[in-house]
Amino acid sequence: MPIRRKAPTSQDVARLAGVSQSTVSYVLTGSRPISEATRARVEDAIAKLGYHPNSGARTLRSRRSGVIGLMVPEADADDGVLMTFVGTIAREARRFGYDILLVTAQEGADGIRRVVRTGVCEGLLLMELDRIDERVAPALESGLPFVTIGKPEEFPQGSVVDLDFEMLGRMVVERAVEEQCDRLLLFGAPGRKRARNDVARFLAGVETMAEDQGLEVILDAGALAEVPDRALRLTLPNQRTALFGITGVRQVLFAMAATGALVDDTRLLIALSGADLLDVSPLLAAVPQVDPCRVEISELAVQELVRLLRTEGATPRITLVEPRWLEG
Amino acid sequence: MPIRRKAPTSQDVARLAGVSQSTVSYVLTGSRPISEATRARVEDAIAKLGYHPNSGARTLRSRRSGVIGLMVPEADADDGVLMTFVGTIAREARRFGYDILLVTAQEGADGIRRVVRTGVCEGLLLMELDRIDERVAPALESGLPFVTIGKPEEFPQGSVVDLDFEMLGRMVVERAVEEQCDRLLLFGAPGRKRARNDVARFLAGVETMAEDQGLEVILDAGALAEVPDRALRLTLPNQRTALFGITGVRQVLFAMAATGALVDDTRLLIALSGADLLDVSPLLAAVPQVDPCRVEISELAVQELVRLLRTEGATPRITLVEPRWLEG
DNA sequence: ATGAAAGCGCTAACAT
C-alpha cells in the first residue's frame, strides 16, 4: 500500500537543522550569504528529509515558476524530426533549471493566453510559425519573453532562432553548379508552401544565386514519388539535374532507390539531412547532405530564452544558424 | 513597449462584481450552489477583466496542479512516431483540463522524484519502459497515480495501456500462413531487444502460433539494409518468406524497393504501420500493414490517468489494445 | 445563498 507521506516543508528542514525557516530559504536561493557551518547543517537536513521546495508556493511568492511553455505544431506525417527539437529543448531547459510545458498549436492564441494569465510559464518557445502567425500577438501582449524557432515575417519584440534558409538556398545552388548540374528541380510543393517563411527565404536565396551562376530553377509541385521520373524527362542529353526539397526528401529518396541509384550522371539528389534518413541505405553515402542543425537550433533557442529571462532589460536578438555540409 | 500589466486576481473580480472574493472562488470551483444572478455578475466581471485563476496559488492551496508529468524516451533515429504519442497525449490531456510537463528519460528516477516532491505533477505518464524499469519505483513511492504506456514486466500498482503485442505476434504468423509463406523472418535484432518487454511478448505470441501452424521462425539480427537479400538466400524454390520487424521497417522497405518490389512470389513484407511509412510509395499498397493504434493508446492512457486522478479509491487497470489490419 | 477569515509553503523586506 503506497502511503502518501506528506512532503516535508522548509519548516521541517529548519527544525531539523536548528535554524529559522527563512535561513533554509536563503540557503536554497543563495540570495544572502550563509556561514559554512549553517549551510552544511541545512543541506544535511535537506538530504535527510529528501526535501524539495514546493513549486506552487515558490511560484506564488516569487512569480517564477521555472516553467517554459513550448508550443509545438501538430505532428504531421513528415515529422520524424519534430521530436528531436522537443527532446533537445527539454534537456537543454533542464540544464538551466527549467521544465517544459507543452502547448499544442491546436490551442492557438488562446493557449498562449491561458498559460500566460495563469502564470504557469515564465517564457515561451514557439515552433513552426507561419509568415504571419496569430500566436505572436498574445505572446507579445503577455509581456513574457519569448523565442520563436522559425523566423516569422514580422518579429517585433521576440527573439528568433532559425536556420539561415537564404544561405541554404545559395549553398544548394552552389553545390549543384559544382557538381556539373545545369538545372535545379525543387520538389515538395514550394509554391503552395509559401505561407511558411522559411520556404520563402530559401527561394530568395536560390533565386539570387541561380541568377548569378546561370542555373535554371524549376519549381515542381507534383507527386513526390514521381519526382525522379520527371527529372529524367526534363534532363537533356549530356546534362544533369539537381534535386532538392525542404520537405519530402524521404519519399523522393525512396522513389529514386527504386529506380536503381540515388545519384547518377543525369541526376543529383541533395538532401536536407535528418533522423528520417539515417541508416536508410548504403546508397545514401553518395548523396550530398546539408545539416539542418536542429540540435544546435534547439539549444540556442533555450539559451536565448534563458538570457531574456535572466538578464534585466535584455533586448531580443535574431540568430541565424549557418547550415553545413555533412561530410562522409 | 510591452507593458506587463499585473494579472487581475479574484479580488479584482469580486470588487467589480460586488461580491466577496470567496464567492468568486465558489463560482469557479462549483463547490457550492450560487444564485443565477450572482453567477452571471461574476462571470461578466471575469470576462471583462480577462481573469484566469493564478495557477501557483491554486496549486498551493488545493494541492492540485492540473499538470501531468510525461516521461519521454530519448528520441533515437527511428522515432518518427514518438511525436504522435506526445502530441496526442497533450491534446487529450487538455480535453480534461490538464497540461503536460515533459520529463526526459535522461533524468531517470531522479526526474520522477523531483516533479513529484515539488508538487508540480498530479500524476505521471511513463513511456517506453524496460522490462524492469528504474522509474517505476519512484513513481510507486510517490503515491501519485501513474500510467505506463508499454507494459513492464512487473507493474504492481500502476495502470498500463499498451498494444497487445502477443496478439500482434499471433496475427503476423496467421497472415504469413494465409499468404502462403513457409517461413517468418523477424528483423530488427529481436534478440538484443529482449530487454524490452513488448518484444518479448511479441515473440511469445509468434512462437505459440507458429508452433500451431507449423511455420518456421527465424530471428535475424543482421544489418537491416541486407534483410531482403538474406531472405532471398534462405528461401527455397517454390517457397515464400514473410518479413516482419517491430522496428526498422523503413530501412527494410527502402532496401526492398531498391531491389524492385516490396512484395513478390518469394517474399512478403508485413509492416507495423506508422507516420514514417505514409505516402512513401505507391508500392506500399501491396504491403499488409498492422495499425499499432498509437493515437488510441495515447488517448486511453490519458483517460485512464484521469480516472485514477478523479475517482476516489480507483484501482489500476491493464488495458491491451488489439492491433488491426489496415485495409486499402 | 453569501461573507469573513485562516492558512497552504514559500521569498524577501525589515529587523538585529
Add this chain to the structure above:
DNA sequence: ATGTTAGCGCTTTCAT
C-alpha cells in the same frame, strides 16, 4: 550572519 514577519492568490471551514 541570522531571525522575524508580511504577504503572494487562492480554497475551504466556519459563520450568518
